[in-house]
Amino acid sequence: MAVHHDLRGLLTEDPVVATAGVGPLSDALRDQAVVVGEAQWQPPPDASVDSLLRVMADRRRADANALALQRMTAAGADLVDVRPAHEALGLERGTFLHAGPPLEWERASGPMRGALIGAMLFEGMADTPEEAEAALASGQVVLEPCHHRDAVGPMAGVVSPSMWLYELRDEVHDHTSWSSLNEGLGKVLRYGAYGPEVIDRLHWMNSVLGPLLQQAVRAAAPIDVKAIIAQMLQMGDEGHNRNRAGSLMLLRELLPSLITADGSSADIAEAVRFSGANEHFFLNLGMPACKLSTMAAEGIPGSTVVTTMARNGTDFGIRTAGTGAAWFTGPANTPEGLFLGAYGPDDANPDIGDSAITETAGIGGFAMAAAPAIVKFVGGDVPFALRTTRTMYEITVGEHTAYQVPILEFRGTPTGIDVAAVVRTGILPQINTGMAGRVAGTGQVGAGLVTPPAQCFTQALDALAGSVPGTTSV
The missing domain is CATH 3.90.1710.10 (Enterococcus faecalis V583 domain)
Incomplete structure (x- = not known):
C-alpha cells in the first residue's frame, strides 16, 4: 500500500507534537527529546461557565465588538x-x-x-x-x-x-x-x-x-x-x-x-x-x-471589549464597552522583572498606574514583537516578546489598522481585549511596566512584566451576562 506523501515525513523526520492543557503529557514528551508546541489553554472557571455561555450566545456581541474595534482604530489623537x-x-x-x-x-x-x-x-x-x-x-x-x-x-x-x-x-x-x-x-x-x-x-x-x-x-x-x-x-x-x-x-x-x-x-x-x-x-x-482610542468604544450595548485597565497600587480595575462606568476589580499583582542597583523583589510594590491604557489600545505589552530590545529593560527574551504578541491575538477582537508589527509581516497589533475570550482561554493580557518601591518616598526600583487578576474578567463577564436581553439574573 502506498504511503501518502503528507505522512511519509513521520518516518524520516523528527516529530513535532502539539498539546493543549495536558502538562504531564508535554513533560513526558520533552523527556524523550520530542519537540512540543504547547498551547496556553485551560477550561474556564466553573463559576463562569453559565455567564460565558450567555455572553457568547448574545446576538449583539459580534456586531457590537466589530463596532468597538472600528471606533478604536478610527479615533484620532x-x-x-x-x-x-x-x-x-x-x-x-x-x-x-x-x-x-x-x-x-x-x-x-x-x-x-x-x-x-x-x-x-x-x-x-x-x-x-x-x-x-x-x-x-x-x-x-x-x-x-x-x-x-x-x-x-x-x-x-x-x-x-x-x-x-x-x-x-x-x-x-x-x-x-x-x-x-x-x-x-x-x-x-x-x-x-x-x-x-x-x-x-x-x-x-x-x-x-x-x-x-x-x-x-x-x-x-x-x-x-x-x-x-x-x-x-x-x-x-x-x-x-x-x-x-x-x-x-x-x-x-x-x-x-x-x-x-x-x-x-x-x-x-x-x-x-x-x-x-x-x-x-x-x-x-x-x-x-490610547485613552482617546478606548473612549471611542465606550457605551456600546453587548460589547465585551475592555475600555480601561488601570491600577492604583492596591487594586487592578477594568471597565468594558458594554457595562459603562462600572469598575471590576481585584488585588493588583506584583510585577516580576529586572531591578535597579541593589533593589530586589521584596522592594517592589504591587502593580500601579494608568499606563496599561497602552495595552488596552493595542500597543505596549501587546506590541512587544515590534520592540524586542524591551526585554533588556523588563525581562524575558526575544522569543518571549514575539510569542507574547502572537498570543494576544487570541484574546482580542481584531487588528489595528494603523499600528503594525514589522517582524510579523506588518500585521496590525492585537486590539480590543475581549472579556469573553480572556475567560474562555485563561490567557490574561500581558503588561510591561515600571516598578515603584513599596515604601513611600523610594521612587523607581525596576521594570518588569505583570498580568491582571483573573477575577476582574470573571466579574465583568457576570455583569455582561446580566445585561443580555431576556436575562434576569446570573
Whole structure:
C-alpha cells in the first residue's frame, strides 16, 4: 500500500507534537527529546461557565465588538494644548486625581501615599510630610481617579490643580483627554518620591517647562500623536516602556517653536535638555492618545471589549464597552522583572498606574514583537516578546489598522481585549511596566512584566451576562 506523501515525513523526520492543557503529557514528551508546541489553554472557571455561555450566545456581541474595534482604530489623537489642571479639568483646590480605580487613603499603597504627600507639599497645602500625611488621613483632600475625568496618569498618576497637562483631541468622535508632563526616571513623584529634589523639579516644570511647552504646542498644533505612535512601532518602540523613537520624533515636532518661544535662553536650553534627555518624554502623550482610542468604544450595548485597565497600587480595575462606568476589580499583582542597583523583589510594590491604557489600545505589552530590545529593560527574551504578541491575538477582537508589527509581516497589533475570550482561554493580557518601591518616598526600583487578576474578567463577564436581553439574573 502506498504511503501518502503528507505522512511519509513521520518516518524520516523528527516529530513535532502539539498539546493543549495536558502538562504531564508535554513533560513526558520533552523527556524523550520530542519537540512540543504547547498551547496556553485551560477550561474556564466553573463559576463562569453559565455567564460565558450567555455572553457568547448574545446576538449583539459580534456586531457590537466589530463596532468597538472600528471606533478604536478610527479615533484620532492630536496634541492641541498644554494647560494647568485647574484650567483644563476644572480641578478644585483640595481635589487630587490618582491612577487606577477609586481608592481611599486607608487602603493606599506606599508609592500612592508618597505621591499624594508630595502633591500636598507642592501645592503648599502642608509644610512637612508629616503634616501632609495627617491632612490626607483626616479626609481633607478629595481623591478621584484620573479616568473619571477622561485623563490618565502614569504610576501613581497624582494630578493636583497647579500641575500642567497635555491636552489631546479626537476630532473623529469629539473627545478630549489629558495627561501630566513626564518628570523623567528615578526619584520622581509618580513613583512615590517626595524629597526636596522632587518638589523643586515640579516647581520648575510649573514655572518654566509648562509655559514654554504651551507656547511651542500652540504654535505647532495640531501635532498628530497617532501618526507618531504608528511610526515609533516601526522604529523599535512598543509605546509603554520603550519610547525612545517616539520621544525624539515629538521633540522634532516641538523644537522649532520651542527654541523661538518667549523665554530666557537659559530656560529654553534647559527645557530642551530636559525633554531630550527623557526617554519617556513621549509616554505621557501616548497614554492619552490610547485613552482617546478606548473612549471611542465606550457605551456600546453587548460589547465585551475592555475600555480601561488601570491600577492604583492596591487594586487592578477594568471597565468594558458594554457595562459603562462600572469598575471590576481585584488585588493588583506584583510585577516580576529586572531591578535597579541593589533593589530586589521584596522592594517592589504591587502593580500601579494608568499606563496599561497602552495595552488596552493595542500597543505596549501587546506590541512587544515590534520592540524586542524591551526585554533588556523588563525581562524575558526575544522569543518571549514575539510569542507574547502572537498570543494576544487570541484574546482580542481584531487588528489595528494603523499600528503594525514589522517582524510579523506588518500585521496590525492585537486590539480590543475581549472579556469573553480572556475567560474562555485563561490567557490574561500581558503588561510591561515600571516598578515603584513599596515604601513611600523610594521612587523607581525596576521594570518588569505583570498580568491582571483573573477575577476582574470573571466579574465583568457576570455583569455582561446580566445585561443580555431576556436575562434576569446570573
